[in-house]
Amino acid sequence: MTRPQEALDFTTHDGQRLHYRHWPATADNRNGAIVLFHRGHEHGGRMAHLVDELDLPGVAFFAWDARGHGASDGVRGDAPDFATYARDVQTFFDHLAAHHRQAAADTIVVAQSVGAVIIASWLHDYAPDIRAAVLAAPAFKVKLYIPLALPCLRLATRLSDRVFIKSYVRASLLTHDPERQRSYATDPAISRQISARILIGLADTSRRIVDDADTIDTPIQLLLSGRDHVVDRRPQLDFFARLPHPDKECHLLEGFFHDTLGERDRHLALAPMRRFILRQLEVPALPLTRLAAHLHGQGCAKAEALGRPLAAGSLKAGYWRLMRAALGVGARLSSSLKVGIERGFDSGAMLDQVYRHRAESSSRLGRLIDRVHLDAIGWRGIRLRRRHLEELISLAAGCLRDEDRDLHLLDVAAGHGRYVLSAVAAMDPAPDSVLLRDYSEHNVAAGRAMIQQMGLADRVRFNAGDAFDRASLARISPAPTLAVVSGLYELYCDNDRVMDSLCGLADSMAEGSRLIVTNQPWHPQLTFIARALSSHRQGEPWVMRCRSQYEMRQLLHASGFVVETLRIDPWGIFSVMLARRLPQ
Known part of the structure; x- marks a missing residue:
């Protein structure tokens, strides 16, 4: 008997209307939910058969149409970037919690192909508290067959933002099931086009997620097709090997084509999945x-490997010695490099240079070096992190005002304070109090000068203070109702120090107060940073240990906070988390 279905919509984070289907549980003893995510080009209706075939009457089912697919809004096969899909998933889960009272902790995700990559990136970048995930034939590496296809597409997207390609995949390459072949060929809701931007984003995101799969702390079952003409198997196996959770399974289904869950003999896949x-x-x-x-x-x-000195006389040691020398020469011409060399590339002074994003050197060559340096992907991520910080500061301030609470704003490691002062200047009404702190007297002096320059001296104080001194943080007065920690914890590997800082903030903050924390779950240039760039701790290399989103969430929860929402850049480098103080 076919289970009744509801056709519904929700509005995602940027105002797009997305469509989804809901099959309520038919048994009295409800037991969680399953959310289905379709493969590329298709829509949630193509996975509807699983609702009855899995035979789980106590489980509710949901299936979305990704933006640009099926009945959802958006250009067919396109999105602002591939990371937008993962944020759409998070917004979908927020909607399920608010409108269906479906907690993520009672939910299992089932995803196919491109949908499985979207879910893998969501698990990595958002660390949701879901029960488990089933990933079928994840498209970590699409077989493009044409030599140099991706480099050519990258070049094409530099020339035009409207580059689309049509899928070469025929229905007969997806499944042996004649009915599934016919429905694929005749379904008007299937779009065969995909934008080059999304295809490139799929490849780049897949590479990052596979390489960093050891930070995905979710039970996962992998279902792989033995005769997959669409995607390569090697990255799938690498992904599985790196998954850290002991509760993981990998099933290779011999003879299956790419549409693993829609194959003729799919009972062989559905039995272990069920x-x-x-x-x-x-x-x-x-x-x-x-x-x-x-x-x-x-x-x-x-x-630890990045912190160890390289063997004297080795080619690698020589290479990085030349790289550091080249940066030193460049610093004679480039004002931005000079700040990094003299003050540390992780210093507040360097951060202020990155925020201002100006090529200010006196010579043309120096300005060119400025531009290359300031446009590095890490600095681009930091500038986007600033926008996310300002967005969440505004959101948190609005929440506190709606709750009829005073707004006492604290930044424990403000650097020069440029981003938080910009946010304060835009607030209406103004905060009841603002306190900025930093360990560096140089930063405090620069911050005070900026406060005077912006005309904020009547409402903002800037004092010296140690962001890791628990007792000092606990004594802050007035007690902060909104605290910000930006760009600090990423610089320190030791979780004990981070816990001291978070617990000091928790000691000073009442229930319902908000905390904004930045995190760095991944970075593409860790080796370059550790081997070539100096830190603000003069004489020490700038060695960073990336913290997974899961780890950062646990640190926050252990110190008395729960994450309400987060933002992350398209490259997965920097996240900004908004957390609420739990009852003591």
């Missing part, structure tokens, strides 16, 4: 603890 789902719903896996990730695990090992 068993995995039932086990997860009945006996939830114990969460992994990452509070001591600075002492063990892959992140710790990577950071």
